[in-house]
Amino acid sequence: MSELNKKIAILGGGNMGIALAKGMVAAGKYRAEDITLTRRNTKLLEPMVAQGYRASSNNALAVAEADIIVLSILPQQLDSVLDTISESIDPSRHLFISIVTGVAVTDIISRIGKVVEVVRAMPNTAIAIQQSMTCIASKNASPQNMELVKEIFSAVGETVEIEEELMSSATALVACGIAFFLRSIRAAAQGGTEIGFHAGDALRMAAQTAKGAASLLLHFGSHPENEIDKVTSPKGCTIAGLNEMEHNGFSSAMIKGIRTSAQKAEKLYTDDK
Numbered sequence: 001m002s003e004l005n006k007k008i009a010i011l012g013g014g015n016m017g018i019a020l021a022k023g024m025v026a027a028g029k030y031r032a033e034d035i036t037l038t039r040r041n042t043k044l045l046e047p048m049v050a051q052g053y054r055a056s057s058n059n060a061l062a063v064a065e066a067d068i069i070v071l072s073i074l075p076q077q078l079d080s081v082l083d084t085i086s087e088s089i090d091p092s093r094h095l096f097i098s099i100v101t102g103v104a105v106t107d108i109i110s111r112i113g114k115v116v117e118v119v120r121a122m123p124n125t126a127i128a129i130q131q132s133m134t135c136i137a138s139k140n141a142s143p144q145n146m147e148l149v150k151e152i153f154s155a156v157g158e159t160v161e162i163e164e165e166l167m168s169s170a171t172a173l174v175a176c177g178i179a180f181f182l183r184s185i186r187a188a189a190q191g192g193t194e195i196g197f198h199a200g201d202a203l204r205m206a207a208q209t210a211k212g213a214a215s216l217l218l219h220f221g222s223h224p225e226n227e228i229d230k231v232t233s234p235k236g237c238t239i240a241g242l243n244e245m246e247h248n249g250f251s252s253a254m255i256k257g258i259r260t261s262a263q264k265a266e267k268l269y270t271d272d273k
């Protein structure tokens, strides 16, 4: 069965569920009519229905009609959703993709009570514009299904396969990371406004500069310090600004924030029990 013929049920049509659905269709590999999004308040899915997607509040029916099931609910919503779909699951047919933070493959299997293939994926919100960084891991998926999941997420950005044990770290670095970089861009724009630019101009200038910095690393495959060395003139203003930031804990704040996020991600599901 080609990807274009597979039916997909995205359980949890919220921020990520919608972004994934849109990204998959925009990438040209999937049809909106083959994707069903579920949520309890289906009224909020009407704009998606207007674009050809299917919407439902019936998770069990959506699963029964699908080949691929994407779990995109919050960790604290997972158990009740799995309980409502367990009878509709056919392990010989269904492939599960879970983007739920902090939930292991074994957690899903033991809640369902059936040995289904589960691939965990950790994308970020840039999936909406096919610019996600998605980390993928599984303990029990076949190589073919791993390949299929990689293809799905490659259509909406870059992918990397990691050990499942590193999934919480991946959550902090790539999923939460979007917010961390956005906050640093906001801070740059606030600095820009203080030194003379209108807020809108400062934000555009900061965002394009951040894009340029990331693009340099991705284009040359270089280390940030190599690129920084090219900016910092001796006795210049860049090193003066950089050192002031470091004296105030810039790198340390980012490192500690990422570590705290990873620790929180690891406990999101279990702490809720």
Ligand SMILES: NC(=O)C1=CN([C@@H]2O[C@H](COP(=O)(O)OP(=O)(O)OC[C@H]3O[C@@H](n4cnc5c(N)ncnc54)[C@H](OP(=O)(O)O)[C@@H]3O)[C@@H](O)[C@H]2O)C=CC1
Pocket (backbone or CB within 6 Å): 011, 012, 013, 014, 015, 016, 017, 038, 039, 040, 041, 042, 059, 072, 073, 074, 075, 077, 080, 081, 099, 100, 101, 122, 123, 124, 125, 175, 176
């Ligand atoms: N946001 C992000 O950047 C990222 C999030 N994640 C993970 O992805 C998952 C989804 O996150 P996100 O999209 O941000 O969260 P949202 O809260 O936006 O989406 C969750 C959706 O699940 C729906 N939902 C809740 N209960 C049910 C139910 N019983 N049946 C069907 N749908 C239900 C909610 O709608 P309703 O209330 O109408 O039912 C809501 O639309 C989380 O596990 C998160 O940790 C992973 C990577 C990045």
Ligand SMILES: O=C(O)[C@@H]1CCC=N1
Pocket (backbone or CB within 6 Å): 101, 171, 175, 176
């Ligand atoms: O904040 C959260 O818990 C989710 C998981 C990763 C990004 N957002």
